[in-house]
Amino acid sequence: PAEAVPQAPEDALFGLMRAYKADESPSKVDLGIGAYRGDDAKPWVLPVVKKADEILRNDPNLNHEYLPIAGLASFTSKACELLLGPSSPAISEKRVTSVQTISGTGAVHLGALFLARFFKVNGANRTVYLSNPTWANHNQIFENVGIPVATYPYFDKKTKGLDIEGMKRALVDAPDHSIILLHACAHNPTGVDPTPEQWREIAEVMATKKHFPFFDTAYQGFASGDLDRDATAIRYFVEKGFELVIAQSFAKNFGLYGERAGCFHFLASPSPDAAGITTRVASQLAILQRSEISNPPIYGAKIASTVLNDKALFAEWQDNLRTMSGRIIDMRKALRSKLEELGTPGTWNHITDQIGMFSFTGLSEKQVLRLRDEFHVYMTKNGRISMAGLNTRNVDYFAKAVDKVVRA
Numbered sequence: 001p002a003e004a005v006p007q008a009p010e011d012a013l014f015g016l017m018r019a020y021k022a023d024e025s026p027s028k029v030d031l032g033i034g035a036y037r038g039d040d041a042k043p044w045v046l047p048v049v050k051k052a053d054e055i056l057r058n059d060p061n062l063n064h065e066y067l068p069i070a071g072l073a074s075f076t077s078k079a080c081e082l083l084l085g086p087s088s089p090a091i092s093e094k095r096v097t098s099v100q101t102i103s104g105t106g107a108v109h110l111g112a113l114f115l116a117r118f119f120k121v122n123g124a125n126r127t128v129y130l131s132n133p134t135w136a137n138h139n140q141i142f143e144n145v146g147i148p149v150a151t152y153p154y155f156d157k158k159t160k161g162l163d164i165e166g167m168k169r170a171l172v173d174a175p176d177h178s179i180i181l182l183h184a185c186a187h188n189p190t191g192v193d194p195t196p197e198q199w200r201e202i203a204e205v206m207a208t209k210k211h212f213p214f215f216d217t218a219y220q221g222f223a224s225g226d227l228d229r230d231a232t233a234i235r236y237f238v239e240k241g242f243e244l245v246i247a248q249s250f251a252k253n254f255g256l257y258g259e260r261a262g263c264f265h266f267l268a269s270p271s272p273d274a275a276g277i278t279t280r281v282a283s284q285l286a287i288l289q290r291s292e293i294s295n296p297p298i299y300g301a302k303i304a305s306t307v308l309n310d311k312a313l314f315a316e317w318q319d320n321l322r323t324m325s326g327r328i329i330d331m332r333k334a335l336r337s338k339l340e341e342l343g344t345p346g347t348w349n350h351i352t353d354q355i356g357m358f359s360f361t362g363l364s365e366k367q368v369l370r371l372r373d374e375f376h377v378y379m380t381k382n383g384r385i386s387m388a389g390l391n392t393r394n395v396d397y398f399a400k401a402v403d404k405v406v407r408a
């Protein structure tokens with residue numbers, strides 16, 4: 001039967017990474033994958049992660065035993081506090097249950113699997129609404145578990161900002177009790193987030209329609225450099241009493257990409273049975289987790305836990321986050337001002353208006369391909385650039401290349 005297996009296309013982003021590696025040009029620029037790079041274009045191991053690593057390695061009790069099914073409790077409890085705030089009533093009322101996952105991808109998957117199993121309406125799966133555009137993997141993760149996927153308008157090509165009216169209209173038109181996937185901050189791929197007022201409007205529509213919020217947070221601390229501020233949207237929905245889930249990644253904010261440290265959280269709305277619901281949900285998540293991965297990987301969780309549970313290390317982490325987000329902001333300013341100095345046709349304010357790791361440049365697929373072929377610049381076909389791929393040595397080169405392809 002394997003003869004009938006068709007060839008699948010290569011993953012676009014990882015294909016791009018491969019093409020970049022194979023390119024021998026000394027001026028090549030990698031603006032593809034969303035991984036932080038220092039000004040030297042190299043991966044940056046956060047100094048606080050190096051410290052935590054030292055602490056772990058020097059611990060005579062370090063071993064490689066299995067974690068419990070739900071993961072490292074000292075990690076998941078702090079991960080939850082990071083999202084909701086340490087004094088959140090949801091925590092003291094035992095309305096949250098947290099499961100350590102294979103980074104953010106695993107968290108989205110576990111959440112999708114859980115909803116496919118337990119959130120049916122009249123025997124049918126509810127539809128999940130994804131922003132248009134969204135992180136490409138969202139589509140296949142939900143499809144893989146049989147949840148139908150639809151989209152809501154998000155990015156306004158004209159303003160290069162949020163299409164709030166289109167989004168709200170789609171939320172109103174969606175059947176009641178739909179699942180709405182929301183990027184908590186630093187929207188991937190657009191770098192466009194709702195304002196606090198727009199979040200309030202979104203929450204209001206969703207409450208009226210009894211929609212179910214599915215938050216994906218992969219960039220806390222990366223958007224503004226402030227962990228609390230980047231959790232504002234989630235905390236607002238929690239305050240409003242929504243039942244919701246959160247998929248949380250520590251890949252970017254700890255630079256633990258390959259260690260796969262993440263968490264899935266279920267939060268019950270306030271009710272007399274909330275703690276009971278949460279306990280029952282936890283029991284089902286444990287069964288799903290057991291059959292999928294048995295138990296999550298230990299090392300990244302230990303690193304994060306070491307930092308999250310130590311005041312001084314936590315403060316240092318915040319400092320490291322400001323270093324990363326600060327450098328990205330500097331590159332946004334440098335790119336915009338270079339394009340404006342060159343008089344590149346179009347407006348470029350969106351480069352500095354957008355936030356987080358990515359910028360949605362507005363470049364067309366044709367322009368993107370020319371940038372790759374003629375200038376050895378690698379970015380996704382939708383015109384997204386990973387800001388962290390720019391540095392003081394290549395930002396002018398990139399701006400000049402953009403200028404050329406936009407003009408011709």
Ligand code: PMP
Pocket residue numbers: 034102103104105106135183188216217218249250251257262
């Ligand atoms: N969600 C979004 C929106 C992302 O951008 C990412 C990272 N690209 C993830 C989830 C998950 O990434 P990871 O599995 O590496 O934590």
